[in-house]
Amino acid sequence: MAKDIDNPCVSLCQLNSELCVSCGRTREEIRKWRGMKRPEKMATVQRAATRMKAIVKKNAKRQTGE
Known part of the structure; x- marks a missing residue:
């Protein structure tokens, strides 16, 4: 049997509307x-x-003031 897929949850649930910004x-x-x-x-x-890549990119732009 194939290995199951790991849950991407990092136990830091932060729902922003319909999206968890942690996972x-x-x-x-x-x-x-x-x-x-x-x-x-x-x-x-x-x-x-x-x-998550989009969130990280958006946060990086926000921090640099772009």
């Missing part, structure tokens, strides 16, 4: 995580990583 998942993705199949989890982790 990058939406409220719906967090809610559905346990019932997701491996391919769904993989896609969720990829989307969350993309969102």
Whole structure:
């Protein structure tokens, strides 16, 4: 059996509207995580990583005043 996908939760839940700014998942993705199949989890982790990169980039711009 293939290894399960690790939950991207970092136990610092900070929901900003519909998005956790700590792990990058939406409220719906967090809610559905346990019932997701491996391919769904993989896609969720990829989307969350993309969102986190955007959050980090946005915060960096904010700090530098751009």
